[in-house]
Amino acid sequence: MLVSAGQTREPTRHRGARAPKPLVVGIIPARYAATRLDGKALLDIAGKPMIQHVYERARLATTLDDVLVATDDQRIVAAVEAFGGRAVMTSPTHRSGTDRVAEVARSLSCDVVVNIQGDEPLVDPEAIDAAVRPLLTDADIRMSTLATPVGDRQEYEDPAAVQVVVDKQGFALYFSRAPIPYLRVDGGESPFGAEVRHPGSGLRPRRHVGLYVYRRETLLWLAGLPPSPLEMTEGLEQLRALENGCRIMVVECDYSPIGVDTPADLAHIRQLVEARAAEARA
Numbered sequence: 001m002l003v004s005a006g007q008t009r010e011p012t013r014h015r016g017a018r019a020p021k022p023l024v025v026g027i028i029p030a031r032y033a034a035t036r037l038d039g040k041a042l043l044d045i046a047g048k049p050m051i052q053h054v055y056e057r058a059r060l061a062t063t064l065d066d067v068l069v070a071t072d073d074q075r076i077v078a079a080v081e082a083f084g085g086r087a088v089m090t091s092p093t094h095r096s097g098t099d100r101v102a103e104v105a106r107s108l109s110c111d112v113v114v115n116i117q118g119d120e121p122l123v124d125p126e127a128i129d130a131a132v133r134p135l136l137t138d139a140d141i142r143m144s145t146l147a148t149p150v151g152d153r154q155e156y157e158d159p160a161a162v163q164v165v166v167d168k169q170g171f172a173l174y175f176s177r178a179p180i181p182y183l184r185v186d187g188g189e190s191p192f193g194a195e196v197r198h199p200g201s202g203l204r205p206r207r208h209v210g211l212y213v214y215r216r217e218t219l220l221w222l223a224g225l226p227p228s229p230l231e232m233t234e235g236l237e238q239l240r241a242l243e244n245g246c247r248i249m250v251v252e253c254d255y256s257p258i259g260v261d262t263p264a265d266l267a268h269i270r271q272l273v274e275a276r277a278a279e280a281r282a
Contacts, residue, residue, distance in 0.1 A: 022135070023065050024110065024113075024114065025105075026068075026128065027068055027070050027101045028055060028069045028070065028117075029098075029100040029101050030070070031071065031073070031097075032075065040119060041071070041119075042075060042079055043260075045273050046270065046273045046274050046277055050119065050269075051080060055067060055080065055083070058116050058123060058128060061126075063128065063136065066086075069085060069118070070101055070104045071087055071089065072089070088107075098212070098219075098222070099223055102219050105220060106220060113214050113216050114128060114132060114212070114213050114214075117259065119261065120257045120258065120259050121260065121273065122257075122269070124255040126253075127211065127253050127255035130251050130253050131253075134213075134249045135213055141247075143212065143213065143246055143249070144212070144213045144250070144251060145211060145212050145213070145249075145250055146208070146209035146250070147251070148209055150205040157179050159177040162177055162208040163175070163177075163207060163208065164206050164207075170249055170251070171247045171249055172247070172248040172250050175236050175242075176236075177235070179205070180205070181205070183205070209256075209257055218246060222241055222244070227240060230242070
């Protein structure tokens with residue numbers, strides 16, 4: 001159960017007891033207005049609003065102690081409460097989902113906050129767990145995210161497919177909408193497959209998956225900082241963390257998210273969800 005600000009957790013009762021597991025809360029930011037699909041959080045997918053699909057998938061993540069929705073619209077609050085979820089009203093002026101999540105996190109006494117995209121109705125619970133685990137096992141990690149191998153050159157060169165490069169410990173060196181790292185490939189061989197065929201490297205390009213896990217104090221600190229130069233240049237808010245010295249652990253996974261930004265995306269998701277439902281009934 002969610003712990004509100006002002007409450008305290010039950011203290012350890014005897015010396016030598018293991019420290020309690022950090023309290024982890026998943027927060028799904030969901031604003032009503034959208035550039036191409038207004039009210040998309042409430043769009044019907046197989047008989048349920050999209051936000052319900054996201055919420056129910058997130059609830060399957062074993063590392064999350066609770067899940068709630070952060071929104072700017074009472075219609076979304078009503079929809080979430082109708083299916084038994086919890087939603088919190090936030091300011092309508094936030095520039096990003098992270099700012100919306102941070103507003104809610106200020107009123108909670110949790111230890112770790114997971115920012116779960118509200119337009120990915122097939123979000124993978126195992127991917128959420130993979131992103132959370134580094135913060136449960138290493139107290140020095142302040143923030144984590146996900147990446148998945150790039151599938152082909154078209155994806156590699158797509159500005160919407162954000163790339164990330166990491167150091168030998170798995171921490172992000174940089175995120176960009178440009179294709180990084182630059183691939184010098186001899187002999188015309190494709191760099192995509194089991195590994196990049198670049199002499200001596202063995203690297204594969206990684207596509208960033210926009211799910212973030214923060215220590216609560218790190219999230220509130222980042223939300224209080226002004227947008228950074230690289231963040232504004234690339235249009236990538238995670239660069240604010242790197243520019244201010246916050247390391248980001250990047251966990252590689254097989255999850256490739258399908259977001260809903262256009263009517264075509266919505267039609268595709270509806271087909272996938274309905275196909276899964278038919279398989280489950282068979």
